[in-house]
Amino acid sequence: MTKPIWIKHAAQLATLASEVKGPRSKGKMSELGLIEDGSVWIEDGMIQAVGTTKELEERFADKVYEAEIVDASNHLVTPGLVDPHTHVVYGGSREREFEMRLEGASYMDIMNAGGGIHATTRMTREATEEELIDQTKRRLDSFFSHGVTTIEGKSGYGMNLETELKQLRVMKKLQEQHAIDIVPTFMGAHAIPPDFKGREDDFVNHLIDEMLPVVAEEKLAEFNDVFCEKGVYTPEQSERILEAGKRFGLMPKIHADEIEPYGGAELAAKVGAISAEHLLKASAEGIKAMAESGTIACLLPATALYLREEAAAGRRMVDEGVSVAISTDCNPGSSPTTSMPLVMNLACISMRLTPAEALTAATYNAACAINRQERVGSLEVGKQADMVMWNVKNYQELQYLFGVNHVKSVWKKGVKVV
Amino acid sequence: MTKPIWIKHAAQLATLASEVKGPRSKGKMSELGLIEDGSVWIEDGMIQAVGTTKELEERFADKVYEAEIVDASNHLVTPGLVDPHTHVVYGGSREREFEMRLEGASYMDIMNAGGGIHATTRMTREATEEELIDQTKRRLDSFFSHGVTTIEGKSGYGMNLETELKQLRVMKKLQEQHAIDIVPTFMGAHAIPPDFKGREDDFVNHLIDEMLPVVAEEKLAEFNDVFCEKGVYTPEQSERILEAGKRFGLMPKIHADEIEPYGGAELAAKVGAISAEHLLKASAEGIKAMAESGTIACLLPATALYLREEAAAGRRMVDEGVSVAISTDCNPGSSPTTSMPLVMNLACISMRLTPAEALTAATYNAACAINRQERVGSLEVGKQADMVMWNVKNYQELQYLFGVNHVKSVWKKGVKVV
Numbered sequence: 144m145t146k147p148i149w150i151k152h153a154a155q156l157a158t159l160a161s162e163v164k165g166p167r168s169k170g171k172m173s174e175l176g177l178i179e180d181g182s183v184w185i186e187d188g189m190i191q192a193v194g195t196t197k198e199l200e201e202r203f204a205d206k207v208y209e210a211e212i213v214d215a216s217n218h219l220v221t222p223g224l225v226d227p228h229t230h231v232v233y234g235g236s237r238e239r240e241f242e243m244r245l246e247g248a249s250y251m252d253i254m255n256a257g258g259g260i261h262a263t264t265r266m267t268r269e270a271t272e273e274e275l276i277d278q279t280k281r282r283l284d285s286f287f288s289h290g291v292t293t294i295e296g297k298s299g300y301g302m303n304l305e306t307e308l309k310q311l312r313v314m315k316k317l318q319e320q321h322a323i324d325i326v327p328t329f330m331g332a333h334a335i336p337p338d339f340k341g342r343e344d345d346f347v348n349h350l351i352d353e354m355l356p357v358v359a360e361e362k363l364a365e366f367n368d369v370f371c372e373k374g375v376y377t378p379e380q381s382e383r384i385l386e387a388g389k390r391f392g393l394m395p396k397i398h399a400d401e402i403e404p405y406g407g408a409e410l411a412a413k414v415g416a417i418s419a420e421h422l423l424k425a426s427a428e429g430i431k432a433m434a435e436s437g438t439i440a441c442l443l444p445a446t447a448l449y450l451r452e453e454a455a456a457g458r459r460m461v462d463e464g465v466s467v468a469i470s471t472d473c474n475p476g477s478s479p480t481t482s483m484p485l486v487m488n489l490a491c492i493s494m495r496l497t498p499a500e501a502l503t504a505a506t507y508n509a510a511c512a513i514n515r516q517e518r519v520g521s522l523e524v525g526k527q528a529d530m531v532m533w534n535v536k537n538y539q540e541l542q543y544l545f546g547v548n549h550v551k552s553v554w555k556k557g558v559k560v561v
Numbered sequence: 562m563t564k565p566i567w568i569k570h571a572a573q574l575a576t577l578a579s580e581v582k583g584p585r586s587k588g589k590m591s592e593l594g595l596i597e598d599g600s601v602w603i604e605d606g607m608i609q610a611v612g613t614t615k616e617l618e619e620r621f622a623d624k625v626y627e628a629e630i631v632d633a634s635n636h637l638v639t640p641g642l643v644d645p646h647t648h649v650v651y652g653g654s655r656e657r658e659f660e661m662r663l664e665g666a667s668y669m670d671i672m673n674a675g676g677g678i679h680a681t682t683r684m685t686r687e688a689t690e691e692e693l694i695d696q697t698k699r700r701l702d703s704f705f706s707h708g709v710t711t712i713e714g715k716s717g718y719g720m721n722l723e724t725e726l727k728q729l730r731v732m733k734k735l736q737e738q739h740a741i742d743i744v745p746t747f748m749g750a751h752a753i754p755p756d757f758k759g760r761e762d763d764f765v766n767h768l769i770d771e772m773l774p775v776v777a778e779e780k781l782a783e784f785n786d787v788f789c790e791k792g793v794y795t796p797e798q799s800e801r802i803l804e805a806g807k808r809f810g811l812m813p814k815i816h817a818d819e820i821e822p823y824g825g826a827e828l829a830a831k832v833g834a835i836s837a838e839h840l841l842k843a844s845a846e847g848i849k850a851m852a853e854s855g856t857i858a859c860l861l862p863a864t865a866l867y868l869r870e871e872a873a874a875g876r877r878m879v880d881e882g883v884s885v886a887i888s889t890d891c892n893p894g895s896s897p898t899t900s901m902p903l904v905m906n907l908a909c910i911s912m913r914l915t916p917a918e919a920l921t922a923a924t925y926n927a928a929c930a931i932n933r934q935e936r937v938g939s940l941e942v943g944k945q946a947d948m949v950m951w952n953v954k955n956y957q958e959l960q961y962l963f964g965v966n967h968v969k970s971v972w973k974k975g976v977k978v979v
Contacts, residue, residue: 238916238961245915285965445964448866449910482964485903492867497663498656543656546863546900547703548966 146211148185148557149203150530151196153215155537156181158193159222159507159521166439166466166511173499175538176521181220184210185528188556193522215532218551219541221502222522223292223529224483225509228420228441228470231286231296231325232279232310232317235266237475260300260334263475267300267310275313276320282473283323285481287560290550292529293324295470295513297368299333304354307331311363322555326513328396329355329364332376332384347380351387359391365514366417367393371407378406385414394514396441400425412436418468418512422455423447430456434464439512442504443472444489445480457494468508469501488545498542528557564629566603566975567621568948569614571633573955574599576611577640577925577939584857584884584929591917593956594939599638602628603946606974611940633950636969637959639920640940641710641947642901643927646838646859646888649704649714649743650697650728650735653684655893678718678752681893685718685728693731694738700891701741703899705978708968710947711742713888713931715786717751722772725749729781740973744931746814747773747782750794750802765798769805777809783932784835785811789825796824803832812932814859818843830854836886836930840873841865848874852882857930860922861890862907863898875912886926887919906963916960946975 158176161167167174182199184192192199203210240258253259267275286294296314301307307329314327331350339346358364367388371381385395394417399407401421408429411419418439422429425440433440440460447454461467469490472478483505490501510520519529532552535541541549553561576594579585585592600617602610610617621628658676671677685693704712714732719725725747732745749768757764776782785806789799803813812835817825819839826847829837836857840847843858851858858878865872879885887908890896901923908919928938937947950970953959959967971979 236958236961238955238957241909241961242916242957245909245913289965449963451910479962480964485964491659491663492869495663498660537656539656539660540654543654543659544897545867546898546903546964547707 145187145557146209147206148213148528149182149199149207149210150185150213150215150220150532151182151199153181153220154217155179155219156183156522157219157221157502157538158523159503160193160523161521165516166437166508167503168434168464168466169461172461172467172503172508173497175499175502183220183522183528183530185557188528188558190522190524190526190528192524213532217536219533219535219537221531221533221538222506222520223531223553223555224290224505225513225515225520226286226291226294226470226473226483227418227468227509227512228443228472229294229296230299230474231282231294232275232298232313233263233267233300233475234270234275234278235263235475237262260476261337264300264302268306272309272313272316275309276316279313279317280321282481283317283321286323287553287555288550289482289484289548290531290553291481291483292553292555293326293510293515293519295326295328297328297330297333299330302331302334302336304357307354308357308363311358315363322558322560324519326515327364328366328368329358329393330368332369332381334370335375343376343380347383350384355387355391359393364393366396368396368398370398371405371410372398372402373405378410382410382414385416396420400429404429408433411438417514423452425455430460430463430465437466439466439468439508441468441470441512442490442494443470443478444493445482445486446472446478447493448489449478454489454493457490457496461496461500466508466511467496467500467504468512469504470509482548484548484550485546488542491542492545498539501542502538528554530554563605563975564627565624566631566946567600567617567625567628568603568631568633568638568950569600569617571599571638572635573597573637574601574940575637575639575920575956576941577921578611578941579939583934584855584926585921586852586882586884587879590879590885590921590926591915593917593920601638601940601946601948603975606946606976608940608942608944608946610942631950635954637951637953637955639949639951640924640938641949641971641973642708642923643931643933643938644704644709644712644888644891644901645836645886645927645930646861646890647712647714648717648890648892649700649712650693650716650731651681651685651718651893652688652693652696653681653893655680678894679755682718682720686724690727690731690734693727694734697731697735698739700899701735701739704741705971705973706968707900707902707966708949708971709899709901710971710973711744711928711933711937713744713746715746715748715751717748720749720752720754722775725772726775726781729776733781740976740978742937744933745782746784746786747776747811748786750787752788753793761794761798765801768802773805773809777811782811784814786814786816788816789823789828790816790820791823796828800828800832803834814838818847822847826851829856835932839864841870843873848878848881848883855884857884857886857926859886859888859930860908860912861888861896862911863900863904864890864896865911866907867896872907872911875908875914879914879918884926884929885914885918885922886930887922888927900966902966902968903964906960909960910963916957919960920956946972948972
């Protein structure tokens, strides 16, 4: 039994508490449940009470002397951030490819030099589990230092059964070895494996018949994701994969409409996907369908920045009633970053979300996008004590003073990890 | 007499040393003077030797035992970053204005609510010297934590003699009270003061006759800057101001061609400005003129991001022979950030500089833009021991793993400040 922790006198405590259950849309994304001079009482890693410092002072009068006290005066305190879309487990590094591109190398130059996603696939296939664990742990530490206490992680750099399972097993081990929470997604359909080029349906059959059953049998994933895009998987192939996953108890996610409008958002709504990802080019009909089905839009503005694409229409999606979450998309090709604080800034700058909406998108709605809203994403009694104390006074400054990681301290299940 | 410091075994030491003196252009911006297994020997805050660890081991064999040793294995080590363009001294904060804009407020709504640059002018006029020192110190600490060891700072939120002098005196005091180096610039012509609206020439006369002499007399600035832009100061007015400054020994700088092509780059070349700033809309002729005159282009890609403008044509300027420096533009309106690491990332992502060019632009060329290249900006014998050890292995990773502040340790004149 550890000492209770009392975080008190927060200049602003953004609880994100709400009567609304499930993903928040429209005006609900602006309701941060703010408490001035806020306090949180933590016991055994769980939140026991939330309120003003005065309220908790009275309530815990006889326990105050045994508690560890954290003075949060002049600081904003929020739930730990949640990153609902990462490809965090991968082998190798591609900084030289980044440089080559800026030195003027063409796409083919880079492919010929062994670059691109297939480079990561090769390096991930070659890496041992231990090597992947080592590399990934450093990224998980970096997530912690950026205030992120729960992440989703996808397989998808294997594109063969053995390596897909290796990536998922690495996540399972990291869930045991590292304090961060990792929620695993199977993404065997992340690209077309070179050896299946021209016979994509064979790979879809292989994935459904050979891969999904093993992933489900070993309980290695909760979600099933597919890259639905022209030249990758068609909406029909994507639907088959996602419906097959559902039969194995895997909830659908979908990389949709990143490069051109391709019916991905519509398909997400149709199959009842928990979230659709990217959506840079989602159609008006697709956005409407998502608003109606309650599918969460998981938007990735750091990826858009890195690829010099126009960011997704976040403002419009919120206005049309879609619940928006945001994520780093952490991956070695199109978004090698772990900074959710920057992603929140970009949600405001590039997608025109308000500071309050950006925080909701990075906490409660992000938790909903990976089905963790009962445990994390807001500061409410009975939830995990996943919290961040920031070097700013209020939630507006967190976005206004951009490009800076304002994290001061981070608690995961009541344990101070930063 | 303090102990010598020996930083050794740097995986990669980017010295930025070169035979070339003065701002670097074209291919010279890619020459980082890299040393593998690099070492730096520091005594009394100055660099005594730079080389491989083996070389320094032999040279200092009899002094090794008295030195403080820093193991930089697996780390990139570079000169301290230099930020050659900031408006770091200001009163108040405008995060609520940022939020209002995202909530849909118009420019006029914000002006009516007392926002915009005139809000900062009002708050800077109202602040005491002590309040400004306190506020600014926090920003200087943040610069340190982002690896920045020398900055330029501008006046310009006074627009009357009293407050302009207050800003400059605050910088002078901070130079004494804080370890960072601050290089002061007078920028009385930052906007048209509301009480001179419609009689701008009167203000120009006032600035030349009443303000410049006092600034020069009190030795409060080294540079003289002007916002040359349609609706602000014309090229003719700007030229008068800059030429007058030269007579007082102040080197010209110029905010040029930010909003539309207005002959600012051309004027910078004509008056022999040490640098021209922003340049988002600089003309082809202006770029050519700058290349010929050796005027440094000081580019501000974080400002472009924040304002959702296309970044300056950094790639083209380098290719055409202009020496490029980069900066945060730290200010409360269009770039409230202190993150030079993000600015370097954006120089690559948005302006297509290579990782090597971005590092040169943030160190040696930035030092040249504020006439400090004899003291800082590269790791060479006899220069200040201003250095950064990074949590990456090489200069490519510093830009590739974007959005993350990779600073591990920072030394200012041989003193560890982070």
